[in-house]
Amino acid sequence: MPLGISVVFFARSSAIATIKQVAEAAGVSTATVSRVLSNTGYAREETRKKVFKVVAELGYRPNNVARNLRVRRTNVIALVVADIENPYFSAVGKAVQDLAYLYGMQVILCNTDEDLDKEQQYLDVLKSDNAAGIIIAPTHQSTESFRYLADLKLPTVVIDRSFRNIDIVLNMDNVVIDNRGAGDALGSHLLERKRNRIGGIFGYGSVTGRERFEGVMEAHERAGVRPTDELFRFVAAKEQLGYQACLDLIERPDPPDALIASNGLLAAGAYRALKERKVDIPNQLAFASFDDTLWTPMVSPAVTVIRQPTSAIGRVAVELLLKRIQDPELEGSETVLKSELVVRDST
Amino acid sequence: MPLGISVVFFARSSAIATIKQVAEAAGVSTATVSRVLSNTGYAREETRKKVFKVVAELGYRPNNVARNLRVRRTNVIALVVADIENPYFSAVGKAVQDLAYLYGMQVILCNTDEDLDKEQQYLDVLKSDNAAGIIIAPTHQSTESFRYLADLKLPTVVIDRSFRNIDIVLNMDNVVIDNRGAGDALGSHLLERKRNRIGGIFGYGSVTGRERFEGVMEAHERAGVRPTDELFRFVAAKEQLGYQACLDLIERPDPPDALIASNGLLAAGAYRALKERKVDIPNQLAFASFDDTLWTPMVSPAVTVIRQPTSAIGRVAVELLLKRIQDPELEGSETVLKSELVVRDST
DNA sequence: GTGAAAGCGCTAACAC
């Protein structure tokens, strides 16, 4: 019968074409299609053309999930930070993302809210996802917490927070600024301005806040000025807590004559409190902070800050991570980037 | 020989265990392990215990790449925006990320820099990655550009920019604010303050900027005031361009007596210019903007703004996206969220 | 130059 064996293929309209369908339509094997598309191995010019033609016709797109399974890696890196709304992290994030794009990597964003459970949940998922690597500002800087991180055996770059004081060997890279030196610089600057009742609001629970505080203490020591312990507060990095701590300090019977905030969020809260109470800056109280955000140069008086090299931090982190992805056994490293004291009218 | 057939397995130390190894060690099949771990189907309590024990011993973690290939979906959603450093987008991003976390989804971040090529490259990759869905503030609002987006056949929610004027049917959800109404509100507010030489700096190339502008025009019309065309500028959303445009305007022989900036970045640049030239706000010039960022209440004078419900935008976008992932054929929708005029000292 | 075939790790019929 003439109509016996006649098969018509209907393309399922919304289903995406597979490499197999491309191969059939082009009259070659899937191996050849794969070779042509990934531009690896030889193929006759004619074959190449045919493959590309069919690919265009069918609107074929490779399935990266299948590809990743086969080649046992992904091109996803994760950025694990406390809060992308924190201008410091969003600046770093922008730099990470921009450079990752150039290297053909994608960036998964994880906000931990400084919650250790949440952080570890994310890390577990990232491991299961076969993330190529992670850039993390870890919530806790304890040995156990770093051990957890290390046990994932994922290429890791730690930013913003140092693990110098962790007593296990970590095959990770660390990108930080010289927090102690920066704290010292800020303290010295205020001491030179003849302030000797310096107060401060520092990030709680992070080595970073602690180091910045220690820097301020060093400045006191070198200047021979005795710091007033009661004028220093350690709170979580929230605008509201900065506001509250600042009120506490300026409402004391013996308020400080200078105030340091150890990050941009605390600074915003503190500055709001100072404005609200109409504190005369810098005459009544000098004010300075870490993180040069959009607003610090805009307010009156403009705020003296330690400017962190956020773009460089992000870029260096990505560069180190990519090297580590290539060779996970690389020895750990520490990169200390320079920060800059920007003196403005508030001090 | 007694020593004949004796096989010893060495665990390759750093290689992660597979479900097969778990199955062997537990003396069950991979199917059972899978069932136990995904808590689907029945399993004897004894079996369950044994599986969990082995899982713990071997430090087994499921391979999501393999799983995703098999089940033909991922739990990754993408957030495609111009620039995560823009406070508006980082606020939306935070909300998206937070809610996605609760639903067990991960968020891939894509910065397009308002570059259409880059945007389309990202979209292609996301398609290849089998992203579950995308939340996007599209760079262009042309029909072709939306057609490209639609052809991906990915569940999509469009934020910040309306596609009301696109003449093809789009199975997408749209989450926006009433830009025209908000522009009208801001314009009316200034007109009530007896300003009749209002100028403005608006985002270039986006429907959003255009709509806000039109709202301002409407306010003029209703008030019977004729707007001065030369006092309106359309530029890309960059701080520097806001600064430049503002300088241009205030240095005219016939400068405006009020100025509107259509987003947070332009506002920051414009405000910087005003401060630099020591313009007396609001007496000499009233200033108002869209986006209530960290700095607008902090500067002196504090800035009158349209506050966008950034958290709600992010949350609603995720909710809609998840529904659409469940049922991609859902008809398109438009959600208009309310914005709020916050009057401060600058007007 | 190209094809056949194995297999990445997992889930889901289906059989028992």
Next chain:
DNA sequence: GTGTTAGCGCTTTCAC
């Protein structure tokens, strides 16, 4: 309740 097996879509030996 549990095991067998097919197969998701791709890359990569290994033949020829």
